[in-house]
Amino acid sequence: MNLPNANTDLSFFIQRIDVFVLRVPADPPVQTSFGIMKDRPAVLLRVLDPDGTYGWGEVWSNFPVVGAEHRGRMAATYLPQLVYGRRWESPQACFAALTDKLAVLAIQAGEPGPIQQIIAGLDVAIWDMVARRAGLPLWQLLGAPHATASPVIALYASGINPTDPEKLAAQKLTEGYRAFKLKVGFGEERDLRNLAAVREVIGPDLPFMVDANQAWSVQEAIAAGRRMANFDLGWLEEPVRADTSNADWAKLAREQPLALAGGENLAGTADLLAFAETEGVAVVQPDIGKWGGFSGCVPVGRAVQSLGKRFCPHWLGAGIGLTASLHLKAAVGGPGYVEVDANPNLLRDLFAGDAFRVVDGRVSLHTAPGMGVEPDLAACREHVTYQSP
Template sequence: MHHADPSLAFEVQRLDVFVFRAPADPPVQTSFGIMRDRPAVLLRVRDAEGVSGWGEIWCNFPIVGAEHRARMAAYYLRPQIEGRRWDSPQTCFRALSEAFAVLAIQCGEPGTLHQIVAGLDVALWDLLARRAGQPLWRFISDRKEAACAPIPVYASGLNPTSPEKLAATKLAEGYRAFKLKVGFGAARDDANRHAMREVIGPDTPFMVDANQAWTLDEALQAGRAMQDHGLDWLEEPMRADAPLRDWERLAREQPLALAGGENLAGVDAFHAFSASPALSVLQPDLGKWGGITGCLAVGRLALERGKLFCPHWLGGGIGLTASFHLKAAVGGPGYVEVDANPNPLRELLATPQFALRDGAVLLNAAPGLGVEPDLQATRDFVVGAVEI
């Protein structure tokens, strides 16, 4: 898309910020922490004609972080965005990223600032696609298919406590690929992998996610120990900020394909990993860095470099729906992550609910994201609308 395209110009009259928390039953367990409730921070932008767009800011950790991100969005985004005309979301994304660069260093919060810009970017693209009367995937795609192909998904967030029970439920619902949390001790991880295979069968796509649990040596040992389980990938086995040479050694010296990207930020980081043999699967999170603008570029880069493009998401329904549209726009092989755990903010913050059939999601043809938050139904989960 060319930046002079008039369909991409916009002026936001108002930005609203909403915070939600819903109970997590059961709690979501990772190797580094437990989520006892499910937060969501939504942004709504509205133009002078009354057209709105929705975005979502990643806010799972720290546990107390959702309210802080909402205040940051209200305080720092409003004066930058309200009443100002932009020629495209890409221009806005670059300008805000630059405007916040020194602040990010000064306050030690580059992540928070990346996240509020990312959530805003999604909202802007939703607004523009709605204004154009097109589904978001078609509005941002280089390919102009008449209909959206089904988007393969996998059931994610399978906790280390009896994961096979949740997997059986999700299998019955139509999921055809699964990802298990590991990093809870070799014996427990091994027992869970065996239990999962018993339920999903020998040929069902099956991945594991260690959430940065191990050192390089531990990751090498774990990868070798898991080679007989037919795993499609091993996700974030060690710290995401480990040197690229360590990731390349890990890819070389153990048999499993490596996945990562949810904790990468910036074009340079994705360029480095896409050019390297270290990661076979790139997983940017559009609520954490990049929004549609950044992650669309990453998706295209992944396809050029022969990587699997699998957007990461573990939050509310707006971010999930945006991830579907992102994947549909990029095309190519790969999946979108869908949290298998109960979360009313996934369904109520994006109505109508997505349709799942035989392991894939079918998007509706409505403009923009094609969904709206049901603010009335979520009133019991509202922490507040943020006014600064």
């Protein structure tokens, strides 16, 4: 990574890893083309060094809807035994070693996703800890290009459900959001009706995107892209399964008019960059809590920018991961947005902190050390479903 100070000490020793799993009701439930979330989970990791310096990370845990506690227990079981007892030269070295050491377990258990996710969450926590120790905001430690006293990050309101979406879009508009993304994949008539309703509310000029959550075949996606063309959409996200061949993504790009976006369900530098290099892919969206943490996603983001594509981190969880996504975008720079779930989420609001204030579609990052988040676990003790010993 390109660090602002070559003398910055990135080495660390972890004395303790704490794991917390929380759930709060989702009202209204979050609807996608493949499932409904009736509550909002969060898997939080806290790392501490021998001097008491700490850092926070978050593990992606939305699906399956019963999977958050499993990820929490997995993190508490496997991460300490691999991380404790040695000084690591850098977060990147730890990330690479854990990825290598847990590869066989991922195969044996048939669970590469959860294992990649607990490594990613730990990496975020370690970077937060190292930045706090250095007395630097994390975006600065990561070498944010053209860094200012407070980077300003563009946002879009995401997760707008197919039930009365214009009401939520109108609410987000009044809250300061200036870009929006609607869930589609619920039938041609319903999708078109919702597109028209949201576009009418936000007006003809504000950015408007759609997300199909892997709902269609290639031919169905081509037809959908064509019928949605008149709504001036910024991108069509995951219209097909994430494991669709890059050749079929290119076919989709050629045969319908909308720019394509994806990447939240890809893992690994090679797969993400191959996707970014695909004809017609305009927006790449890795999820920092799903794969890579900062150690994986910052280099990928910079490579995506070098290809002339937009880098827009995916996030639909609690406030630690959202804050990490903002620092990730600041570190990579370039045009694009960070995703913010438009639906109520107590765990996002409590853990993102008071610094998260949307003004004219943007949020300014602070200059406090690390990510600057101080989760108030006492305020949501009743929502804790698992805590490591």
